[in-house]
Amino acid sequence: xNNTSLKMVVIVAEPVLESRLVKALHDLGATGCSxxxxxxxxxxxxxxxxxxxxxxxxxxxVRPEVADRIMAHVAAHYFTHWSLIAYVVDVVVARAGKYx
Amino acid sequence: xNNTSLKMVVIVAEPVLESRLVKALHDLGATGCSxxxxxxxxxxxxxxxxxxxxxxxxxxxVRPEVADRIMAHVAAHYFTHWSLIAYVVDVVVARAGKYx
Amino acid sequence: xNNTSLKMVVIVAEPVLESRLVKALHDLGATGCSxxxxxxxxxxxxxxxxxxxxxxxxxxxVRPEVADRIMAHVAAHYFTHWSLIAYVVDVVVARAGKYx
Numbered sequence: 001x002n003n004t005s006l007k008m009v010v011i012v013a014e015p016v017l018e019s020r021l022v023k024a025l026h027d028l029g030a031t032g033c034s035x036x037x038x039x040x041x042x043x044x045x046x047x048x049x050x051x052x053x054x055x056x057x058x059x060x061x062v063r064p065e066v067a068d069r070i071m072a073h074v075a076a077h078y079f080t081h082w083s084l085i086a087y088v089v090d091v092v093v094a095r096a097g098k099y100x
Numbered sequence: 101x102n103n104t105s106l107k108m109v110v111i112v113a114e115p116v117l118e119s120r121l122v123k124a125l126h127d128l129g130a131t132g133c134s135x136x137x138x139x140x141x142x143x144x145x146x147x148x149x150x151x152x153x154x155x156x157x158x159x160x161x162v163r164p165e166v167a168d169r170i171m172a173h174v175a176a177h178y179f180t181h182w183s184l185i186a187y188v189v190d191v192v193v194a195r196a197g198k199y200x
Numbered sequence: 201x202n203n204t205s206l207k208m209v210v211i212v213a214e215p216v217l218e219s220r221l222v223k224a225l226h227d228l229g230a231t232g233c234s235x236x237x238x239x240x241x242x243x244x245x246x247x248x249x250x251x252x253x254x255x256x257x258x259x260x261x262v263r264p265e266v267a268d269r270i271m272a273h274v275a276a277h278y279f280t281h282w283s284l285i286a287y288v289v290d291v292v293v294a295r296a297g298k299y300x
């Protein structure tokens with residue numbers, strides 16, 4: 001099977017950011033990503049950092065150094081002005097070579 | 101980047117429970133959550149514990165103690181009467197302060 | 201709470217494979233699974249291994265040995281001819297008995 005440990009980066013953001021974020025993921029080293037439409041429910045205190053309303057969940061499986069670049073990129077370019085969540089999960093994949 | 105380890109709690113449940121579960125997540129300390137519509141395929145043995153048909157997948161990033169409270173809450177209040185799945189995944193986030 | 205460590209297997213594939221994959225998951229020991237519709241964005245280099253266009257994300261919580269069987273099965277039967285991604289994530293569940 002040759003399973004390998006990689007990282008899954010997940011970004012939950014407003015739909016208007018989809019094409020920009022997909023382009024950024026590719027530019028930073030992701031070979032592909034998968035997107036699901038969802039909706040957010042913020043706290044009743046209406047923190048500016050929640051993502052209420054319609055959103056998208058972008059998921060990419062990448063090497064650890066690519067995950068680090070993506071996290072640094074979204075922190076630097078999106079967190080100030082956008083209600084965006086980004087997190088990284090350890091995953092084990094089969095056929096690691098396809099992830100770049 | 102100041103990345104921090106947190107927990108992602110995921111609940112897969114019948115859509116009728118959405119508002120109750122979102123309120124419970126907030127009451128137990130989650131500052132927000134993201135919801136995706138899906139569908140379940142139970143086993144052919146039709147275990148009562150599967151979630152067949154239309155469902156929702158609710159995802160919240162929280163501190164470990166909040167994850168524990170949420171898991172205890174759903175185990176105590178939903179597992180007897182509802183076909184509900186709940187699990188916790190380790191995640192690394194940027195900007196941990198937004199998760200409460 | 202009696203929480204237990206299990207595995208979440210996630211398969212992202214073309215929608216035409218849904219019934220085949222769901223049957224395979226059940227045959228290999230999964231007691232249920234949850235499916236979300238999504239879309240893929242492949243790299244601009246159009247690697248054959250990406251999953252562009254409409255896709256499905258199938259998620260099942262299973263025991264470790266079932267996860268191994270599922271990963272081996274998809275590697276053996278799908279990777280050559282289909283644009284399919286499969287990965288495994290560690291999860292902690294409440295009420296482990298329902299996962300077979």
